Amino acid sequence: xxxxxxxxxxxxxxxxxxxxxxxxxxxxxxxxxxxxxxxxxxxxxxxxxxxxxxxxxxxxxxxxxxxxxxxxxxxxxxxxxxxxxxxxxxxxxxxxxxxxxxxxxxxxxxxxxxxxxxxxxxxxxxxxxxxxxxxxxxxxxxxxxxxxxxxxxxxxxxxxxxxxxxxxxxxxxxxxxxxxxxxxxxxxxxxxxxxxxxxxxxxxxxxxxxxxxxxxxxxxxxxxxxxxxxxxxxxxxxxxxxxxxxxxxxxxxxxxxxxxxxxxxxxxxxxxxxxxxxxxxxxxxxxxxxxxxxxxxxxxxxxxxxxxxxxxxxxxxxxxxxxxxxxxxxxxxxxxxxxxxxxxxxxxxxxxxxxxxxxxxxxxxxxxxxxxxxxxxxxxxxxxxxxxxxxxxxxxxxxxxxxxxxxxxxxxxxxxxxxxxxxxxxxxxxxxxxxxxxxxxxxxxxxxxxxxxxxxxxxxxxxxxxxxxxxxxxxxxxxxxxxxxxxxxxxxxxxxxxxxxxxxxxxxxxxxxxxxxxxxxxxxxxxxxxxxxxxxxxxxxxxxxxxxxxxxxxxxxxxxxxxxxxxxxxxxxxxxxxxxxxxxxxxxxxxx
Numbered sequence: 001x002x003x004x005x006x007x008x009x010x011x012x013x014x015x016x017x018x019x020x021x022x023x024x025x026x027x028x029x030x031x032x033x034x035x036x037x038x039x040x041x042x043x044x045x046x047x048x049x050x051x052x053x054x055x056x057x058x059x060x061x062x063x064x065x066x067x068x069x070x071x072x073x074x075x076x077x078x079x080x081x082x083x084x085x086x087x088x089x090x091x092x093x094x095x096x097x098x099x100x101x102x103x104x105x106x107x108x109x110x111x112x113x114x115x116x117x118x119x120x121x122x123x124x125x126x127x128x129x130x131x132x133x134x135x136x137x138x139x140x141x142x143x144x145x146x147x148x149x150x151x152x153x154x155x156x157x158x159x160x161x162x163x164x165x166x167x168x169x170x171x172x173x174x175x176x177x178x179x180x181x182x183x184x185x186x187x188x189x190x191x192x193x194x195x196x197x198x199x200x201x202x203x204x205x206x207x208x209x210x211x212x213x214x215x216x217x218x219x220x221x222x223x224x225x226x227x228x229x230x231x232x233x234x235x236x237x238x239x240x241x242x243x244x245x246x247x248x249x250x251x252x253x254x255x256x257x258x259x260x261x262x263x264x265x266x267x268x269x270x271x272x273x274x275x276x277x278x279x280x281x282x283x284x285x286x287x288x289x290x291x292x293x294x295x296x297x298x299x300x301x302x303x304x305x306x307x308x309x310x311x312x313x314x315x316x317x318x319x320x321x322x323x324x325x326x327x328x329x330x331x332x333x334x335x336x337x338x339x340x341x342x343x344x345x346x347x348x349x350x351x352x353x354x355x356x357x358x359x360x361x362x363x364x365x366x367x368x369x370x371x372x373x374x375x376x377x378x379x380x381x382x383x384x385x386x387x388x389x390x391x392x393x394x395x396x397x398x399x400x401x402x403x404x405x406x407x408x409x410x411x412x413x414x415x416x417x418x419x420x421x422x423x424x425x426x427x428x429x430x431x432x433x434x435x436x437x438x439x440x441x442x443x444x445x446x447x448x449x450x451x452x453x454x455x456x457x458x459x460x461x462x463x464x465x466x467x468x469x470x471x472x473x474x475x476x477x478x479x480x481x482x483x484x485x486x487x488x489x490x491x492x493x494x495x496x497x498x499x500x501x502x503x504x505x506x507x508x509x510x511x512x513x514x515x516x517x518x519x520x521x522x523x524x525x526x527x528x529x530x531x532x533x534x535x536x537x538x539x540x541x542x543x544x545x546x547x548x549x550x551x552x553x554x555x556x557x558x559x560x561x562x563x564x565x566x567x568x569x570x571x572x573x574x575x576x577x578x579x580x581x582x583x584x585x586x587x588x589x590x591x592x
Contacts, residue, residue, distance in 0.1 A: 030094035037086050038106055038437045044083075045439070048076065050157075051135055054142040056442045057387030062143055063156035065136065065164035068122055068171065077117035084110045101568060101575065102437055108280075108572060109439065115273050119266065123175030124182055125168045127526035128189055128377055128519070132168045133245065136161050136238075137197070137374070140210050142387055148218055151210070151226045158207060158233045162241040169248050176254050179265035184255035185499060186526040189377050191249055196373050197242040202234035206373060261493040261528035271493050274529030278446040279536050280572035286494040289532055293486025296535060297509055300480045307473045321511040330407045330470070335369065335400035341408055342398050343367050345415045345465070352463045353420055358559040359567075361428030365394035365419055375401035379523065380516055381414045383423035388431055394424045405515035409474040412465050413457045417478070421562075422456040423449065430569040440569050446530055448570045451537015454482055458538075477511045481520070482538070484509055485531035488521065493528045540573045541565065544580040551584050 046053040050061035087107055095103060125132045139157050144150055175181045199205045211227045218226070256264065261271040275289070276282055301317075308320050315323070324330060332338035346367060353360060363386065370378050384395040396419040399406065416422055426449060433441050457475055466472045484506055491497035491505075499521060506517045524531045544565075549556045564583045565576065 030091050031096060031099050034087070034090055034095065034099055034103055034106075035437070037083060037090075038102065038439065041083050041106070041110075042438050044079065048072075051139065052442075055385075055387060056438075057142065057389055059143070059150075059153075062150070062153035063160075065139070065157060065160045068125070068132070068164070068167045070171070070174070072167075073117050073120065073122060077114065080110050080113045080117070084114065098436070101571070102440070104575060105440060105443065105571065106437075109443070112277055115277070119270060119273060120174070120180075121270070122168075122171045123178065123180045125171055126190065127182075128186060128523045129379060129527060132164065133194060133197075133242070134374070136164065136241075137206060137371075139207070141384070142390060143210070144391060145210050145215055146217065147215070148222050148226070151214070151218070151222075151230070154210060155226070155229050155233050158230070158238050161238050162244075165241045165245050169245065172248075172253060180270075181254065181256050181264070183259045183525055184257060185259065185522060187249050187253060187255045189522050189526075191246060193374050193377050194242055194249065195246045198239055198246065202231040202239070205234050205239065206371060207234050207238055259492055259499055259525045260496065271528050275532060278529045278533045280445055280447045280574070281536065284536075286490040289486050289536070290490040290495065292539075293483055293490070293535070296483035296539075297480065297487060300476055300483055301509060304473060304476045304480065307469050307476070311469050318508075321507070324407065324409070324470070324473075324511045325513050330409055332403050332406065332408060335403070338400055338403060338406055338408075339367055339369060339398060342396070342411050342415055345412050346396070346419050349416060349420050349460070349463065349465055352465070353425075356459065356463060356559060356562060357421065357425070358563045359429065361425060361432055363388065363393050363424075363428040363431070365396055365424040365428075366392065367419075368395040368397050370397050370399040370401065372401070375399055377519065377522075379519055380406065380410075381418050383418040383427070385424070385427045385431065394419075394428060396424065402515050405513040407474065407511075407513065409468070409470040410478060411474075412460060412467075412471050413475040413478040416456045416460040416465060417453040420456075421459060422453040425456075426452050426566055426570075429566050433569050436569070443570045445570045445572055446533035447537035447540070447573050448576065449537075450534040451539075451541055451573075452565070454479065454534045454538035455541045458542075473511065480510045481506075481512060482531075482534040485524065486535050489524050489529065489531040492521075492524060499525065537573065540576065544577060548580060548584050552587055555587055 046056075046058050047061065049066050050064050051066060053059075053061045084107065087103065087110075090103065092100065092103065126134070139161075140154055143154055145154070172181075197205065202208050208230060211230045214223045214226070260267070261274070262268050264270060271286065275284070275286065279289075305317065308317065313320050313323070332341060369375075370382070378399055378401075380399050382397040384397060386392055386394050396415070398414075418424070427444075430443070431441050457478055460466060460475065461472075466475055488497070488502045488505055492499075492502055502521045502524070503517050506512055506521065507514075510517075512520070545561060548561055561580075564580060568575075568579060571579065
């Protein structure tokens with residue numbers, strides 16, 4: 001346990017002692033004060049980010065995109081600081097346990113937002129995985145399209161895309177002027193995706209999809225009118241906005257020729273902030289993370305070598321990797337086959353879930369191909385949640401582009417991570433939390449969420465999901481992938497590694513396909529620090545499980561442990577440690 005974690009746990013313990021000695025009236029006053037501030041901030045946040053509001057089921061702002069001008073950032077920085085100052089007046093000792101958790105999480109959110117605006121990170125508004133143009137491409141996500149107003153709001157939102165893009169371009173110009181820019185390799189990777197949005201006809205654009213099969217409750221006359229309005233907005237405003245963005249990136253943007261975050265102006269502070277943001281660790285350096293990664297690579301490599309020996313393969317690790325990357329038996333021949341294989345794995349996992357979790361979410365999930373327009377530069381798979389009450393469940397995205405880069409033996413690990421018991425299970429449970437502020441149902445910490453996803457991959461061994469040595473090797477390859485991330489991310493951004501050196505490290509230590517390796521390394525280059533979350537989060541969850549198993553002995557219940565880990569939604573790792581240790585202590589003292 002780190003010194004920070006020990007201090008946090010001690011402080012929390014003091015708070016628990018104090019809370020037992022205060023009156024109900026004092027508790028109510030403190031809780032009311034905190035609840036009021038949090039509720040005000042939640043409403044403020046929804047107004048400031050309309051697409052996020054839509055994603056969480058609030059439809060009051062469906063007619064516009066977010067505002068991201070310099071003036072908006074100055075205003076938001078002042079607002080976040082004002083909210084943070086208001087929390088200083090709260091009597092912490094008068095809060096309940098849940099109130100203390102609410103306060104700590106709320107302050108974390110505020111301090112992270114303040115750090116973002118102080119560093120002016122809007123100057124780099126996208127990466128290979130996400131960003132403002134992806135936000136536009138998913139502008140209809142979460143909109144019910146149940147009546148005329150829904151369609152009219154969506155049309156209005158599309159008409160706001162040019163303003164939204166221009167503000168982001170202005171921010172990128174500020175980045176060029178200050179030497180805070182994306183590497184050229186990132187621009188080269190995303191430019192084809194952006195150019196691909198410039199269609200010859202509106203009907204060919206994904207923006208037109210909501211108008212293809214419209215809600216039957218909308219009259220035929222309104223359907224015709226709305227289709228024509230949508231067609232006009234797409235052709236006259238949306239598509240030209242993508243064309244202008246492509247021209248800017250191709251002809252004007254002066255990207256960095258190096259790939260390291262710390263090479264940028266203000267780069268050291270930028271990378272340190274991202275390490276804290278994505279790992280939730282406040283006392284771990286890039287150098288320390290690099291060494292943790294090297295140790296994990298060595299450990300996992302031994303397990304991988306053991307499988308190669310087990311199947312009596314005639315060749316070394318490199319030869320086995322070549323065999324896995326090139327033998328047709330490991331690859332689907334059609335997109336439909338890949339999707340069906342994933343669906344079969346998903347249902348086998350669903351069958352096992354009640355044996356490992358006491359609480360299951362109500363929301364379902366489905367398997368969806370990555371949209372064609374972004375698939376060439378997109379990762380292997382991803383998860384997109386859905387707000388409660390939406391007309392569809394969560395989406396386990398699978399990339400069906402370049403089938404020879406999507407090995408079937410990796411599908412079990414991918415499914416466990418992205419669907420259940422990984423991201424869908426964790427996110428759906430979080431969205432269904434009761435008696436917590438709304439922001440907590442939609443809160444996400446990468447170290448918690450991605451750590452849980454990687455933990456879920458390994459949990460699949462106990463669940464009996466992996467059926468062949470190749471599938472076990474695929475899981476180890478995924479775990480090695482995340483261990484390599486610790487080495488590669490810190491190598492790229494703090495130790496002067498080149499893109500080629502990073503790719504070579506993956507080739508030497510994993511069986512990932514060349515396409516996946518290239519896409520992943522470019523993702524780390526464009527998104528410093530995020531790749532660190534997976535392995536560091538997973539290591540913490542396994543550490544806490546081992547502690548609980550050791551201390552509780554026969555009283556350890558795996559289903560209960562999992563429910564405790566997920567029971568408060570997403571939390572920083574230090575807070576998760578306290579929650580689990582408090583649960584262990586309660587069971588020990590109660591004898592349950």
